[in-house]
Amino acid sequence: MIIGIPKEIKNNENRVGMTPSGVFELTKNGHQVYVQSTAGLGSGYADHDYQKVGAELLPTIEDVYQKAEMIVKVKEPIEAEYQLIKKDQLVFTYFHFASSEILTHAMIQSEAVCLAYETVQTNDRKLPLLIPMSEVAGRMSIQEGAKYLEKPMEGMGILLGGVPGVPPANVLVLGGGVVGTEAAKMAAGMGANVTIMDINLERLRYLDDVMPANVNTIMANELNIREHIQNHHLIIGGVLIPGAKAPKLITKDMLSSMQKGTVLVDVAVDQGGCFETTHPTTHAQPTYLIDDILHYTVANMPGAVPYTSTIALTNATLPYVLQLANNGWQKACDENEALKLGLNIIQGHVVNQPVAEAFGLPFVPLNEFFETEEV
Ligand SMILES: NC(=O)c1ccc[n+]([C@@H]2O[C@H](COP(=O)([O-])OP(=O)(O)OC[C@H]3O[C@@H](n4cnc5c(N)ncnc54)[C@H](O)[C@@H]3O)[C@@H](O)[C@H]2O)c1
Numbered sequence: 001m002i003i004g005i006p007k008e009i010k011n012n013e014n015r016v017g018m019t020p021s022g023v024f025e026l027t028k029n030g031h032q033v034y035v036q037s038t039a040g041l042g043s044g045y046a047d048h049d050y051q052k053v054g055a056e057l058l059p060t061i062e063d064v065y066q067k068a069e070m071i072v073k074v075k076e077p078i079e080a081e082y083q084l085i086k087k088d089q090l091v092f093t094y095f096h097f098a099s100s101e102i103l104t105h106a107m108i109q110s111e112a113v114c115l116a117y118e119t120v121q122t123n124d125r126k127l128p129l130l131i132p133m134s135e136v137a138g139r140m141s142i143q144e145g146a147k148y149l150e151k152p153m154e155g156m157g158i159l160l161g162g163v164p165g166v167p168p169a170n171v172l173v174l175g176g177g178v179v180g181t182e183a184a185k186m187a188a189g190m191g192a193n194v195t196i197m198d199i200n201l202e203r204l205r206y207l208d209d210v211m212p213a214n215v216n217t218i219m220a221n222e223l224n225i226r227e228h229i230q231n232h233h234l235i236i237g238g239v240l241i242p243g244a245k246a247p248k249l250i251t252k253d254m255l256s257s258m259q260k261g262t263v264l265v266d267v268a269v270d271q272g273g274c275f276e277t278t279h280p281t282t283h284a285q286p287t288y289l290i291d292d293i294l295h296y297t298v299a300n301m302p303g304a305v306p307y308t309s310t311i312a313l314t315n316a317t318l319p320y321v322l323q324l325a326n327n328g329w330q331k332a333c334d335e336n337e338a339l340k341l342g343l344n345i346i347q348g349h350v351v352n353q354p355v356a357e358a359f360g361l362p363f364v365p366l367n368e369f370f371e372t373e374e375v
Contacts, residue, residue: 004068014042156261
């Protein structure tokens with residue numbers, strides 16, 4: 001297959017759809033890979049790193065879209081890319097269709113095959129192509145939180161791990177899923193006193209088993225939250241109710257009960273945020289103060305660490321990319337139910353029900369494109 005790796009052109013996006021090691025696997029399997037010149041630079045890969053593993057460089061994004069049968073990228077296409085996408089071209093990337101009607105209509109019109117990372121789902125209901133970014137954001141939430149607790153950053157001025165003779169900071173993690181677990185591990189490793197809250201008792205049991213001694217688990221409910229926010233210095237929001245807006249666990253009226261300079265990091269901002277006072281920010285201006293409480297609410301946290309995020313993403317996507325390249329999308333999806341669930345739009349037809357419902361569009365069941373049973 002002919003595979004194209006374009007440079008990401010979304011503002012401040014430095015990740016790239018494939019590392020040189022991923023490209024190597026593709027060329028080894030006999031595929032032709034075109035990489036746009038400088039596409040990997042933001043993630044630490046020079047053009048010659050791709051050439052060494054058999055890729056051919058192309059000077060412009062137009063050239064890449066023009067030649068490729070399959071496009072592998074990171075972010076959803078932005079407007080400048082809409083007209084570059086061709087009929088029947090396979091596009092494998094994050095789309096998040098339900099949050100953009102314009103993008104949905106543009107991809108229907110393109111008649112391309114849109115396979116979305118975020119809806120690839122294994123039969124244990126895990127989302128294997130979202131997990132790596134939650135891992136990155138979870139770990140980063142503590143790194144950022146520790147930094148913003150410093151006085152010059154407008155935090156209260158407390159060192160996460162304390163020092164001998166001085167107690168460490170208290171870190172409250174709301175949601176003990178992927179983000180929460182990674183956050184708790186980082187905070188515990190830095191010596192903080194950590195509390196994880198979740199509504200899932202099974203999950204709390206598991207975390208209690210595997211976490212170090214400076215991590216406690218508490219059932220999430222309003223009273224417990226109201227009590228704990230008063231003496232915690234860094235609070236991480238990592239809750240998720242799949243397909244729904246995040247519940248507002250900390251309301252505006254609660255801010256006055258916290259210590260001035262407390263730092264809130266709302267990782268769930270992309271689902272509307274789990275603090276009432278959350279609104280999305282960017283890496284250019286990540287924080288704002290409300291009632292002397294510092295909010296960090298960057299919607300694409302992994303974008304700040306492209307060296308790590310690109311490799312983490314490729315580690316997860318490569319097995320699927322290889323299946324698609326070796327077999328074509330129809331056979332690959334027929335053989336792999338998880339991949340099949342990634343199909344959102346096929347040649348002008350919306351095949352993902354929530355996307356169709358979001359915009360009142362006709363829904364075409366997946367089985368119309370496959371001989372075997374619908375998933
Ligand atoms: N800002 C970013 O850059 C970024 C990056 C990656 C992920 N995220 C977001 O982070 C959020 C968490 O992702 P995840 O992968 O950890 O999800 P996950 O499904 O692994 O974990 C979510 C956890 O929240 C718990 N939960 C649900 N409702 C709760 C409540 N009312 N109180 C306490 N706990 C509750 C669930 O039981 C679950 O354990 C998602 O919204 C995800 O989109 C943001």
